[in-house]
Amino acid sequence: NAGVTQTPKFQVLKTGQSMTLQCAQDMNHNSMYWYRQDPGMGLRLIYYSASEGTTDKGEVPNGYNVSRLNKREFSLRLESAAPSQTSVYFCASSATGGSGTDTQYFGPGTRLTVL
């Protein structure tokens, strides 16, 4: 039981390049989330998916798109990367359908640098 896994662990992009961050969970959770964490700050929600087939914007969605591929997988795509998107990206999951009062479990993160 690996919990929440993320790939890649590190990535360097040039401005304007695109990439997809992958996330998978093996806990049979309904809800999945993408956060970003900037230096010295807490996590900010980018997008979430309360259940398979649904996605919703969070606090900082601009410049990102997401896909809930199936119940296990939730990907985050940067279509045209910008230096402001340099950050650490965390994926999380929780058991029930998108309630904020559900314990969220986090992956190890992807460290992204945009030059």
Added chain:
Amino acid sequence: GESVGLHLPTLSVQEGDNSIINCAYSNSASDYFIWYKQESGKGPQFIIDIRSNMDKRQGQRVTVLLNKTVKHLSLQIAATQPGDSAVYFCAESNTGRRALTFGSGTRLQVQP
């Protein structure tokens, strides 16, 4: 707007002492609170949570206290160990919202 903040950015304690990490929140509708521990280079790890119908909850070596009157949350760690060194985040939400709002974190340094 809504915010969750911390009083002290860095807390240094001696090994074996008790640690107290504080957190203030501003949204009076918040009814769920959670503490995470984040070690360097890792994702946040769940420590303990509490709902607004409680004012205290205990786990293994940790206790969370909730004071809804002054919108204050604290995490107490008993007999602090070097392995407790990390950044600690509080977060809050309520049943009408989808996700958590995080504070900016407190770094706990345990001196041997």
